[in-house]
Amino acid sequence: MSRELLQSLITDMVRDSADLLSAEAKDRALDLAVQQYGKDRPASVVTDVTADGGHELDYPAGFDALTCSVQGIEYPLGQMPPSRLTADQWMDYETPSGHVILAGVSFAAGEPVRVTWRQPCQADDIPVRDLEAVAAYAAAVLLDQLAAAKSGDNDLMLTADSVRSGSKGRDYAERAATQRRRYHDLLGIDTKRVEGTSAMVQVASAASDGKTRFWNRRPT
Template structure:
C-alpha cells in the first residue's frame, strides 16, 4: 500500500466536501502512521563498521527522540548470535556530530562488524509503505477519525457564524462528523492496545516507545 492508496481509502470513509474545509487527508494519514509506529515500530537491522573507537555513529534510519536500540550483536554473525547485554553499552551518546552507540568497556577494532537492531518509524510515500498489510484497516480508521473530527471543528465554526446571522441552528454537519470521528477513533483505539502488547511480546518485553515524530515520508 502507498500514501495514494491510504489517502483514497480514508477519503472514501470521510466522504466530505474536503475542498471547502481545506482538509489535508495526507496529514491525517501520516499522523495515524505515527500513532501506529509508536506501538509497532519498524525494526531495522544494520551492520556498523568499527572505527577503533569506543562509540559508533548510528544508522541513517535512527530518529532522535523516537528510535531505541533493541539489540547489539558483537561479534556479528556468530551462531548462536552473540548479543551484548544492555549493561555493556548505552545509547544515545551525544557528540557535536550527533547521536552514537557507545560501549562501556568494549572497543571494537577498526573494520569489525557490530550488528545493531533499532526501532524506527514506518515509512510512507506515494509509492510504498512499510506499514504491515494486516493492520492497514486500523490505520485507515485512525486517519478517518482524525479527519472527521477536523471537519467537525470546521463546520462548527461555520454553523456558529450562520446562527449569529439568522438566529437559527440548521442541520448540524459538525455533529454528524463529530459522531463519525469518535466512532472511527473508538474502533481503531480498541485495536491499538492489542498491537502494543503483541509488539512487546514479540520483542521479549524489551521494546520501549518514546518521543515524537512528524516526518514519515522519504
C-alpha cells in the same frame, strides 16, 4: 503506492461531499495517522555495523539521532546465547563530526556489531493488512475537524439553521468516534487497559568493578 491508496480509503470513509477539507488537511491527517501507527506498531531494523576499533561505533546508515532510537547492541556476534550489551554499557555521544555510540566495551577493528534500532514509520512501510486501520484513524482526525467547524458555525440565537448545523456537528463527532474505535479494533488495541501513573528513575551507581557505568541517554 500505499499513500495514494490510503488517501482514497480516507476519502471513502469521510465522504466530504461539500469539499470542506483541503488537500493539505488530508495530508496532515494522514501524517498524524502514520505517526500514531508507528507508535502502536513499532518496527525494528537490524543492521550490522563494521567497527573501526575502540569504544566508539558509528550509527547505522540512515540513523537520525533526533528521530531514531537504538533498541539493542549485540557484540561479539556468533555467541550462544547472543552476547548483548546491557543498557548501562553504552550511550549516545556527540563528537565534532556527529553522534556516535560510546560503549563500555572495546570493539575490535573490522568486526561487525549488530545494532537493533527503530526509525519513524512511513506510509509506504505499512503492510496491506493495516491500511484500513490507518485510514480509519486519519478519517477520525478529519471528522473531528468537521465537527469542530460545524459547532463553530452555530450562532448564539436559536434558529433552524443553527439547529441543523449543531446536529451535523454531532453527527461528525459520532462518526469520528466510530472511526477511532475501528482503528483500535482492527489493530487489536485494548483502550480500556489502564497503566499506572508511575515514573521510573534510573539512579547512577557504581559498577561491580568500581568504575563509572555508561548510561543509555538521548541527545536533547
